[in-house]
Amino acid sequence: MEGPIATEVHVLKIRILVPVVAFVLAAAGPLVAHHSFAAEFDDQKPIKATGVVTKVEWQNPHVWFYVDVKDENGKVTNWGFAGGAPGQLMRRGISNKAIQPGMIITVEGFRAKDGSNNASGGRVTFADGRNVFTAGSEDRTPDAKK
Amino acid sequence: MKYFVAVFAAALLAGMAGSSSLLHAQSEGSSAAAPAFQPPRTPAGKPDFTGTYQWPKPLPGDEIGHSNATIFDRRKFAPLKEGGEAFLEPRTGDPRHDEPRDFCMPAGFPAGPLSGNAMQLFQTKDYLVMVHEFQRMTRIIPLDGRPHQTGIEPTYYGDPVGHWDGDTLVVETTNFKRWMMDDYFYTDPKEYRMHSDAVKFTEHIKWKGPGVISYTITDDDPKIFTAPWSQEFEVIAKPEWAAQGLFEYVCEENNRCPGGKCTVP
Numbered sequence: 191m192e193g194p195i196a197t198e199v200h201v202l203k204i205r206i207l208v209p210v211v212a213f214v215l216a217a218a219g220p221l222v223a224h225h226s227f228a229a230e231f232d233d234q235k236p237i238k239a240t241g242v243v244t245k246v247e248w249q250n251p252h253v254w255f256y257v258d259v260k261d262e263n264g265k266v267t268n269w270g271f272a273g274g275a276p277g278q279l280m281r282r283g284i285s286n287k288a289i290q291p292g293m294i295i296t297v298e299g300f301r302a303k304d305g306s307n308n309a310s311g312g313r314v315t316f317a318d319g320r321n322v323f324t325a326g327s328e329d330r331t332p333d334a335k336k
Numbered sequence: 337m338k339y340f341v342a343v344f345a346a347a348l349l350a351g352m353a354g355s356s357s358l359l360h361a362q363s364e365g366s367s368a369a370a371p372a373f374q375p376p377r378t379p380a381g382k383p384d385f386t387g388t389y390q391w392p393k394p395l396p397g398d399e400i401g402h403s404n405a406t407i408f409d410r411r412k413f414a415p416l417k418e419g420g421e422a423f424l425e426p427r428t429g430d431p432r433h434d435e436p437r438d439f440c441m442p443a444g445f446p447a448g449p450l451s452g453n454a455m456q457l458f459q460t461k462d463y464l465v466m467v468h469e470f471q472r473m474t475r476i477i478p479l480d481g482r483p484h485q486t487g488i489e490p491t492y493y494g495d496p497v498g499h500w501d502g503d504t505l506v507v508e509t510t511n512f513k514r515w516m517m518d519d520y521f522y523t524d525p526k527e528y529r530m531h532s533d534a535v536k537f538t539e540h541i542k543w544k545g546p547g548v549i550s551y552t553i554t555d556d557d558p559k560i561f562t563a564p565w566s567q568e569f570e571v572i573a574k575p576e577w578a579a580q581g582l583f584e585y586v587c588e589e590n591n592r593c594p595g596g597k598c599t600v601p
Contacts, residue, residue, distance in 0.1 A: 277583030303596035
């Protein structure tokens, strides 16, 4: 299990992208998961959020990382984002050190079907502009095109 | 005149035959320069599949899905049996039925080994052990000539027994539950492909070149298809993955949103 939850809270902003007509989604490339994307996430509800990582669970069947984000009204919410399986990410060169509490990251993915503050986390962009692709098997990415 | 035509034709044929022989000789000469591939072998002389590998991948041109899980190419399927058991499992709206994997139920064979994770093979005189990272599935395949088990309940991975046909390892697996055939539902949730409990899967495993194993699965499912059908895949050796080994995979550890309902972290 993970260690103590980081309590440092740097609130930034969250932007939930509403579906637009021109927004075309497609399945992502060579990725891995234990379930189908459609079972848990809604590809009509993309999300792009920036904030500070509060906790990382580098566990199966999917890694989860949590980010404190602030919406346009200043309300801070802790969001959970799912990535791929640890083994798959490791073979893509993404180790369990890649995302750590305290980091400021931007995450792009899709919201959970139950409307909770959870989402897929297909792409993570760090403050220095680097990004990693943490998606699971058939997860979809906001910029994927059919 | 006929005589000259016949002589000319004979001379022409002889010339062609000679050219053919020459080409053949040249071809043999070329192949002699490049020694024929010799598969790794066990001390007993059998092809040795021990090693770390990528999951079976489709051959160029074969159908691929929207995830990296390998799927069967629908063009390989035999016709469905008229009045046979359903090939596509109807959706019920119950997530436990519609996608049991989301609740950490097993992938089963052959969907499991076709999922996009590393796998490791261990071979002894009497066993081939196939360990796949996804769900840490393990298939222990006896090679000692024993028959299939009897009097056991159907299972997700079936009852495999293997034998050698020259340098090809042939594994026949029976005694299955009706369960998912592959991961095509990742691509189209409406196409949840099944095999029946009468299916026999036969794997033909043989080295085809350095670091490349030919891996053919034959699906003989008399309740669903009119005839057996087969598809060849390739299994690529990944010795660079061996040092790291396979990762633990405990699906229940942090399965946070089964059925689309997320738990509180």
